[in-house]
Amino acid sequence: MSSFLFKKIDNAGLILFRIFFGILISLECYGAILTGWVSTNLVEPTFNFSFIGFEWLNTITGPGMYAYFIVMGTLGIFISIGYKYRYSMLAFALLWTSVYLMQKTSYNNHYYLLMLISWIMVFFPASTDISIDSKKNPELRTNKMYAYYKYIIVLQLIIVYTYASVAKLYADWLDFGFIxxxxxxxxxxxxxxxxxxxxxVHKVVAVFGILFDLLIIPALLWKPSRKIAFMLAVFFHLFNSIVFQIGIFPYLALAFTVFFFEPKKLRKIFVMIEKKNVPTVVAKPKHKNIIIGVWVIYFLFQLGLPIRHHFFKDDVLWNEQGHRLSWRMMLRSRSGIVSFKTIDKKTNEEKRINLDDYLTKKQRRKIGAYPDFIWQFAQHLKDEAKKNNKDIAVYVNSRVSINGKPYQPFIDPKIDLAQEKWHHFKHNTFILPSPK
Structure with a gap:
């Protein structure tokens, strides 16, 4: 295993991926401005639903987010051309992670994957060829890399796709109702x-979705099936791009395929890289055990985090606890109806909250269906009252529909949410049991 991971192989795949990755994240960031995504999610809202514990990031939202995304887009260009790559990649990873954590109104798992890959790429020697860095400093130039760089990406993709496939094995997907x-x-x-x-079409999409996610990585790894797998991947991801309009993810997924093709073939296809044979050599790094230890810990975390919902009470499809960061992609449709009532503890004055006074249209569509949104808004009302020297209780009436089913009571209306603590690793008792 040591020889397998630490031999030096042709780095053509990594170099090409860096180029594609930089272009894609640049398009994602500039596109977020042009399509109004930045305005809708980070400029217009006066209150943002951040990841719980990262509310302090809301202090940097507002009109300045346009410049923030321009900087990220520019860093994408720097990454693609290999200009001060390590600093550019680190800066982008930090900025994108902050964007990811500061809002979840437009959450999707693709943003999470982009965050993980950004941090992984920080530690990869991806600018050692076809880059400004290697031209300025020829000592950096090499056409080899340790094999474990490739297999880190492969293992990450196996986790993503396998969990995505298994998550689809539930009733509303298998009876095609959700499709x-x-x-x-x-x-x-x-x-x-x-x-x-x-x-x-619904049946084909449902079955193909499960099988594609489960088999695509093994099929790309096995040489006899690689070309067919690639063609299916092109069809699958272009279909998703056209029908579901999910940003750069389909093209990022296709960019990953460079890690599965033989470097010799990549050097023939892509004119920007030198056409030469790069022999494999054995060369173990100085800190081999540290490298192995760090990545073992990382992947144990990646294996454990997506299944944490099994340790919560009730069904994740109902209570959403453990849904995020788990590769449960495009898996359900939720809608909710919610109303908030505050009671002044000193005067017993009761007030009905008009959500239009606090939230954007998109936020109002989300808040009724997600327990953490409801809890966060209750805390916001509490904090707002405290600024006016008031101590209030916050009560909620909420009903939720999942996958078009009848609306059912969701939050316990007798519990004062202002006094509740949010639990990341155990069940939040103000969420009512799922309907039988």
């Missing part, structure tokens, strides 16, 4: 809208 709901929102699409409403 039907998902496609109903695409009925107005030009040319393909009516096609996407066909029952047989």
């Amino acid at each position: 039907k709901i998902l496609m109903q929102g695409k009925a107005n699409y030009f040319l393909i809208g009516e096609f996407l409403q066909q029952a047989w």
Whole structure:
């Protein structure tokens, strides 16, 4: 195993991935400004639903976020051309992690994957060829890398896709009901809208989604199936890009495939890299045990975090506890109805909260369906009252519908949420049991 991981192999895949990765994150950041994503999620809101514990990041939201995303987009260009790569990659990882943590109104797992890959790339020697850094400093230039760099990416992708496949093995996916709901929102699409409403299409999408996620990485690793797997990956990810419009992720997923093709073939296809044979050599690093230890800890965390919901009371599909950071991608549709009531503990004055006074339209669509959103807003009302020297109780009436099913009571209306603590690693008792 030591010889397998620490031999030096051709680095063509890593160099190409750095170029593609930099271009994609640049497009993601500039595109977030042009499409209004930054405005909707980070400029317009006066209150943001950050990850709990990272509320302090809200102090940097506002109009300055346009410049923030321009900086990130520019760093993407620097990464792609290999200019001060290590500093550029570290700066982007820090900035993107902050964006990820400061809002979850537009949460998706793709942003989480981008965060993980950004931090992984900080520690990879991805600018040792076809870069400004290697041109300025020829001593850095090499066409070799340790094999474990490649297999870190491969193992990360195995975890992502395998968990995504297993998560789909639940009733509403297997009876195609969720797919039907998902496609109903695409009925107005030009040319393909009516096609996407066909029952047989829903069945194909459901089954193909499970099998693709489960088998794509093994199929790419096995040379006889690699070309077919790549063609299926192109179809799958382009379909997702067109139908679900999920940003750069489909193209990032395709960029990962450079790690599965033989470097010799990559050097033939892509004109920007030198066409030469790079022999494999054995060369173990000085701190081999430390390297192994760090990555073992990282991957144990990656294996454990997505299954934490099994240790919470009740069903994650209902209570959402453990849903995020678990590769449960495009798995359910939630909607909620919620109302907030405050009571002044001194005067017993009761007040009904008008959410329009606090939240954007997009935030109002989210808040009723997610328990952490409801709890955070209750804490916001409490803090706001405290600034006015008032001590209030906050009560909530909430009903939730999952995958188009009837609305059911969600939050215990008798519990004062202002006094509740949020528990990251155990069940929050103000969430009512899931309906049988």
